[in-house]
Amino acid sequence: MSDELTRRVRDALGPGRTSHAPPEALWSRIAAGTSLLPSRRRFLGWRVAATGLAAAALLIAVSMFVRRGVESRAPQAVQVVTIASLESIDAAVSAIRKDSASVPRVADEMVFLARMRASLQSDFLQKAP
């Protein structure tokens, strides 16, 4: 604060400035003593606005970081999804394998699943970086 403002604040507070008066009462005395200080309500409004702006900036920064992270992982996402698909086919084959010798339909289904597996690999995995 400038010297002039300091003097006027001290004058406004008077000798009781170190008293145990509640902050609201002290602020009222200061505000009544000088017009150079903003009102408490205005001061609080400015703080709320600043906090809101900071929070919004933080939110934007985090969302940009997350989005960039997701995008940079796109190749991995393709591979992860394709590998999960292959694993689901493998699980299906394992589930019916025990009957393949005795039931021709099961053997035929295993051939179908093997074809699906090969298609997935050629369509999605072989070209992935």
Add this chain to the structure above:
Amino acid sequence: MIALLVAAASAACPLSGKDLPPSTRLEIAAQGALVAVRGAAGARLALKPELDCSMVGNVLRIVVPDGTRDVTADVPSAIAVSVTVLRGNIEISGINGNVMADVGAGDVQVTRVNGDVTTRSAVGTIHLSDITGRIDAAAQNNELRVTRTRGDVRVSNVSGTTLLEAVQASNIMATTVTSEIVCTCSPVGPGTWEMRTHTGAVRVAVGRNVEFVATLDAPPNASRVDMSGVSQQTEGKRKVTVVRGEGGTRMLLSSFSGGVFLQDQDQR
């Protein structure tokens, strides 16, 4: 400022604003972007934003710089188009030529194409409509929808639903592992429709005047035929042969452990 203008001028495709010969194949490759290609009769090449390009033989190649979010290419309709995007979406419309759209993580939408269409989406949906050529499409865990097409169809999915709506085709091959195949289709001549899933369901609806020989292969009591004017014959525990008329389309509808449903179209 001058440096920016010089940079912008050097980045522009020299073919912008010019006609492209009908034999041209436009190839666009992007890491992450929404790429839209819009064909129109008599249109000249227009790129938004302006991008560099190279023409080698009849191939016009555009590599979208990383960081460019949206790319729109207005082109004459009589060219072939190929778009590859690692992450993002592809939208192609109004092309009288073959189209290829391949996206890693994102959606593909292709509409109004007089030519063959090949599409792949590992992590996203594929929507194809109003196409007169052959279709070859593969998705994995999202919806694959084909609407109003008049060419042979080959579609593959794993856990996403496959929808064939108002499809007219001699030959259809639709496969999934765990999901559903729903087909409202019409034959355009003798051919084979094979629709097969491992644990999902196959649902086919055809017009009442369509002649066919259909083999339904499903677990006992998991097949259902809701049609008029057909004869049925059961073979073993799994197979039911359904015949209407003489000859016609051969249908092989199969679910290893799910259901198979065949019905007239107006009953859907």
